[in-house]
Amino acid sequence: MYKTLIVEDDPIARDLFSIIVSNSADFEIAGTMANANFAESFCIAHPVDLVLMDVKTQMKASGLEAAIKIKKSKPHIKVIVVTSMPEVDWIERAQEGRVDSFWYKMTEESDLIDVMRRTMDGEMVYPTVRPNMMIGNVHADELTELQIRILRELTTGDKTSDIAERMNLSSRTVDNNINDMLARTGLSSRIKLVGAAVETGIVIKDL
Amino acid sequence: MRLAWRRPSIKEAVDNLPSGILFYRTNGLVVLCNHAMNSISMDYAGEPVQDGTSFWKAVCDGAEEMPDGTRLLHAGENSWLMSAHESVFEGAPIWEIHAKNVTLQAELTKQLEEESARISAVSERLSRYNDDVLELTAQRELLGRKAHIHNELGRLLTETKYFLSGGEVDEDALWERWRFNAELMLSEARRPDEDLLASLQKAASDVGVKLRISGGIPEDALAADMLFAVVGESLTNLLRHAGGDELRISIQVVGEDYLIEVANNGNPPDGAVIEGGGLSSLRRKAESIGGSMSVTSSPEFLLSFEIPRRCSDVQDTDSGR
Numbered sequence: 001m002y003k004t005l006i007v008e009d010d011p012i013a014r015d016l017f018s019i020i021v022s023n024s025a026d027f028e029i030a031g032t033m034a035n036a037n038f039a040e041s042f043c044i045a046h047p048v049d050l051v052l053m054d055v056k057t058q059m060k061a062s063g064l065e066a067a068i069k070i071k072k073s074k075p076h077i078k079v080i081v082v083t084s085m086p087e088v089d090w091i092e093r094a095q096e097g098r099v100d101s102f103w104y105k106m107t108e109e110s111d112l113i114d115v116m117r118r119t120m121d122g123e124m125v126y127p128t129v130r131p132n133m134m135i136g137n138v139h140a141d142e143l144t145e146l147q148i149r150i151l152r153e154l155t156t157g158d159k160t161s162d163i164a165e166r167m168n169l170s171s172r173t174v175d176n177n178i179n180d181m182l183a184r185t186g187l188s189s190r191i192k193l194v195g196a197a198v199e200t201g202i203v204i205k206d207l
Numbered sequence: 208m209r210l211a212w213r214r215p216s217i218k219e220a221v222d223n224l225p226s227g228i229l230f231y232r233t234n235g236l237v238v239l240c241n242h243a244m245n246s247i248s249m250d251y252a253g254e255p256v257q258d259g260t261s262f263w264k265a266v267c268d269g270a271e272e273m274p275d276g277t278r279l280l281h282a283g284e285n286s287w288l289m290s291a292h293e294s295v296f297e298g299a300p301i302w303e304i305h306a307k308n309v310t311l312q313a314e315l316t317k318q319l320e321e322e323s324a325r326i327s328a329v330s331e332r333l334s335r336y337n338d339d340v341l342e343l344t345a346q347r348e349l350l351g352r353k354a355h356i357h358n359e360l361g362r363l364l365t366e367t368k369y370f371l372s373g374g375e376v377d378e379d380a381l382w383e384r385w386r387f388n389a390e391l392m393l394s395e396a397r398r399p400d401e402d403l404l405a406s407l408q409k410a411a412s413d414v415g416v417k418l419r420i421s422g423g424i425p426e427d428a429l430a431a432d433m434l435f436a437v438v439g440e441s442l443t444n445l446l447r448h449a450g451g452d453e454l455r456i457s458i459q460v461v462g463e464d465y466l467i468e469v470a471n472n473g474n475p476p477d478g479a480v481i482e483g484g485g486l487s488s489l490r491r492k493a494e495s496i497g498g499s500m501s502v503t504s505s506p507e508f509l510l511s512f513e514i515p516r517r518c519s520d521v522q523d524t525d526s527g528r
Binding site: 010012013015016019023031033034035036037038040041042044045046058059060061065069072073084154155156157158159191194198 | 326329330331332333334337348353356387390391403406410413414415431432435436438439440442443445446447484485488
């Protein structure tokens, strides 16, 4: 039986995962928690084989950060990152951090057990397509990688000049890209642009 | 051609300068005062300069002091940058007051400050909006799941009714779905309300650590988030490096900041602490919200954080015990 730690702040999703794990023949619950900050210490204190890790957990604790830390300190523990938010950056960060698998919650729940089993067999299971969300009039996929990065920086509310400095770009490049996004999305201001991007979950602040 | 300078022509030139010039002796006696300076005095005090010492004192009382010691005086519709220098003239000390018209610059600075304040307000709104959206998305997701369960129960009731009336249904699958949904509803009914202090205690006791907390959970959301990150990392460090089983957290309000201190009963580190991934991440988090972190390794390992209080309604440090 694989001992499974569930880290999920949505109580219904947490219960759902618990039931799925308890009802399976080859997995059992090691523990459940709402805050990813405590996942690593739990993995040190208890035998854990698999962690189901939500990305956005209680008190804005980043599950992605916690997943990467666990893979670094306890590489034998398998970690599946689960999320309902299609932040385009997360899959890449999870792969870079050697996270074993990545699963979107909006797929049918029955897939989860399949992903858990394949992960325990040593497979790295990542989605082949990610949910494609609309920002105004365009699909998120139609924006360039640089524009998505600028969108993410815009969520900080900082000025163009500060964003440009952080990204090693000129203010003009940042402004040109923002203007291009405004024109293509049909949105009338940068606040509406950021609002639309955050509401769809394409970029998420601080995680 | 050689210019023959005469005293009246110098006076005339000085009078016509756009800048204000005033020379006076230490007893206040005016030696020279041009039109611009008299005009400043008229606009500001309602009379021409009578006594240099009194005039400069009045300027100092009403003007804004700049970082370089000069004074910004608003008189009438103009703004003047004024400075005073003491020197010697004809063997006796003399004060020179100089006034430069900076009306345009002052107006532009004011506009810039207003624009900057407006941008800061928009940035703040944008930042808060993003926080709200995250919370809203989580709530929407929760609501979506509740609606999903509700719909599933509706479907189950219909299918069960059909089955009971003799219809053909996969009986095992039907009961399996009933069992699944009943478990979900029961687990929701058993779920206790969220108590942040209790969830900290549980996180520690789950890993065999006793948590002693003095002071309440900060009401400021950013500071509370920080506290949870600090406790999480401290538990990891205690288990991995220090080998203790007790964590002491002190939360105090000191001036405009929360002071969060963490100590443990484990072995203190040998020598200076090298900040690895965990501590560096905490430092980054603290600094990203305008706070700071300091580490002491002797006589015991002590982590200290100063986190600015943002909300006005701050919980008393003793009330949360």
